[in-house]
Amino acid sequence: MNKIVYFFTALLLTGSLIAQAQQSKPILRVGLIADIQYADVASRGTRYYRNSLKKLRDCVEDLNKQKVQFSLNLGDIIDRNPKDLDSVLSILKGLKKPIYTTTGNHDYHGITDNQFLYKKLDMPAEYYSFKQKDWLFIMLNTNEVASYANVAGTWKEKELTTMVDSIKLAKGVNAEEYNGGISSRQLNWLDGLLAKAQSQHQKVLIFSHHPLDFSRGFTALNSQEILHVIAKYNCIKALFAGHHHSGDFGYHSSIPCITLEGMVETSDQNAYGFLEIYADRFEVKGVGRTKSYKFPIE
Structure with missing residues (x-):
């Protein structure tokens, strides 16, 4: 009898240790980069x-050493000159695993053809998504409708005017030339993508x-408008962004909103x-400088 008890006790302990080991090993390990903002100019x-x-x-x-499965770049890899793109991209090519990019407002400086920029950054489309395990990663392009994004004379110009007028009417503070938005088409794409993800339990x-x-x-x-669409779905576990170099954090309803610190800031501290x-x-x-966080998956 004691041998039987010992056997089942050992079996339970083994199962517990295996479960703990599985919980201590990440399903995915991903690199996060924001606002490299390189320029061959003096510091300001x-x-x-x-630097x-x-x-x-x-x-x-470090990303290679830590064996990330892929990395995410949240934009502004350069500050002002398209000629600086090659200097940054040559370093990013050293990554052993893929990197997925969305653009930042500074990336459009000196660009007259948006498609050239997306191709240069190896983006499959202006905005896109991809799946890893049972997770869906959505890469929005919040520069699609912006004064710096070559919208003059296109259908997006009217949408930009509407956005800016709406902010001014509401006495908002984000109608700045360095901010952009997403078009009605991208918003509809996001809505449909989230509806499908929720139905598939992603x-x-x-x-x-x-x-x-x-x-x-x-x-x-x-x-x-974007948050109004997001509020319809409980499959969203977090929102990540760059742009605000000092970083930020808060909850929109129960969704963590993480703004990553910008790499360009300070002479020697990385981010x-x-x-x-x-x-x-x-x-x-x-x-x-990048802060650490931990969130349960509910």
């Missing part, structure tokens, strides 16, 4: 443009350059992170 204020290249090299080396993470909430003055031009997704939680592990 807290922005050390040239971004060394920071990025260190970041790429978990969703949304990434954009401009924050959708908090970061006062830096949010997307039509962030309230990037790792997103680790487990069966029961996900964590952001920040490096340098």
Whole structure:
């Protein structure tokens, strides 16, 4: 009898240890990068443009060492000159795993053909999504409708005017030339994508350059419309953004909104992170100025 009790006790302990080991190993480990904002120009204020290249090299080396499955770049890889793109992209090519990018407002400086930019950044489309395990990653383009994004003379110009007028009427503070929004077409695409994800019981993470909430003055031009669509679905587990270099955090309803710190800031402190997704939680592990967070998956 004692042998039988011992056997089942050992079996239960083994099962418990296996379960603990599975919970301690992430399902996905993802690199997070925002606002490299490299430029071959002198530093200004807290922005050390040239220093971004060394920071990025260190970041790429660490992402490879930590064996991320892929990385996410949330925009503004350069500050002002398209000629600087190659300097940054040559370093990013050192990543052993794929990197998925969305644009930032600074990336459009000097660009007259948006498709050239998307192709240069190896983006499959202006905005897109992809699946990993049972997670859906949505890469919004909050620069689609913006004064700097070559919308003059297109159907998007009218949508931009409507967004700006709406903000001014509401006495909002984000009608700035460095902010952009998403078009009605992208909004409908997002709505349909989320409806499908929810019906298929997928978990969703949304990434954009401009924050959708908090970061006062830096949010997307039509962030309230976007949040209205997001509020319809409980499959969304977090919103990630860049643009506001000091970083920010808050909850929209129960959804964590994480604004990542910008790499370009300070002379020597780096800023990037790792997103680790487990069966029961996900964590952001920040490096340098990037803050760390932990959230249960409900």
